[in-house]
Every structure is written in structure tokens, then in C-alpha cells.
Amino acid sequence: MNECKGNKFLVCSEKHADSIGDALDFNTCVLSDYERVPDKGLIEECADCANSEEGLELLISSVERSVAANANASCTVRVDNKVWCIRDNYEWKCPPGRGVVENWVREIEKLSGDGEDGTGYLYLAR
Structure with a gap:
């Protein structure tokens, strides 16, 4: 998985998870061992999002926030x-x-x- 595609997956999980804590847990799990992710529905939603226009828009928004914060x-x-x-x-x-x-x-x-x-x-x- 290339870095931009991975980043889209992470911003999509933030949007679709029930809480920021769930998104952090999910992202940590995916980054370390994706097979341990317990919620199949969430991983499918995130995969759909990451492969769609929505994922691209979320990634662009994330980059814009980073630029605005001088990160x-x-x-x-x-x-x-x-x-x-x-x-x-x-x-x-x-x-x-x-x-x-x-x-x-x-x-x-x-x-x-x-x-x-x-x-x-x-x-x-x-």
C-alpha cells in the first residue's frame, strides 16, 4: 500500500468510527496487524471510503489542515x-x-x- 492510499484509509477511519478513541484504536491495529481489527463493517467502510472520491477529499482536507498548522x-x-x-x-x-x-x-x-x-x-x- 503506498503512503497516500494508507493516509486516505486513516482519515476515512476517523470519519467513520464512532469516536476518536475508536479511530485511534482501529488505526493502531491496522498499522500493526490489520487481521486483528474486530469490526469487519468498519474496515469495509474505510476501504470503500479510501477508494472513493470521499477518501481523496478527506486526504486533501487533512493536508490542508497540516499546511495551515505549518506541519x-x-x-x-x-x-x-x-x-x-x-x-x-x-x-x-x-x-x-x-x-x-x-x-x-x-x-x-x-x-x-x-x-x-x-x-x-x-x-x-x-
Whole structure:
């Protein structure tokens, strides 16, 4: 499967799954071992979507959101609508301290109101 076709499959699953959690579980399963996907109906819907005009439109929309967010590398991690860290060519490119998972978790907890100061918010863009 080429990368664009795979990406269409992933954005279609996001649209057709019952929740973002189901879409994440589904995508993780498909990426690691598609035979473990329990919901045959969902995989058929996603396959139909990925092979249709709808899949192409969803992929274009996803790319447009990435461009608008200035996410130009294969993995751009954003926290609070700001670039936190970038992984490109198998290498993390981060400001000091941001390449550490614990610091990323601490920042998300702070923004979600679960941090030490109890303030902030967490916004998950789809």
C-alpha cells in the first residue's frame, strides 16, 4: 500500500468510527496487524471510503489542515497550537528539553488543568 492510499484509509477511519478513541484504536491495529481489527463493517467502510472520491477529499482536507498548522515534516508534534517538536528523517529536532517525553507529558497536564498549578486547557484538533 503506498503512503497516500494508507493516509486516505486513516482519515476515512476517523470519519467513520464512532469516536476518536475508536479511530485511534482501529488505526493502531491496522498499522500493526490489520487481521486483528474486530469490526469487519468498519474496515469495509474505510476501504470503500479510501477508494472513493470521499477518501481523496478527506486526504486533501487533512493536508490542508497540516499546511495551515505549518506541519511540514512527517511528524510535527503540536501542543497548545504551537510546534513542540519535529521528527524528520528519523531524527528529532526539538528545542532544549522538548525531546524528553516527561516534559511533554508535564506540559499537556499543565494545559489540561491536571498539572501542579491547576490552570490551562487542552485542545485536541482533529
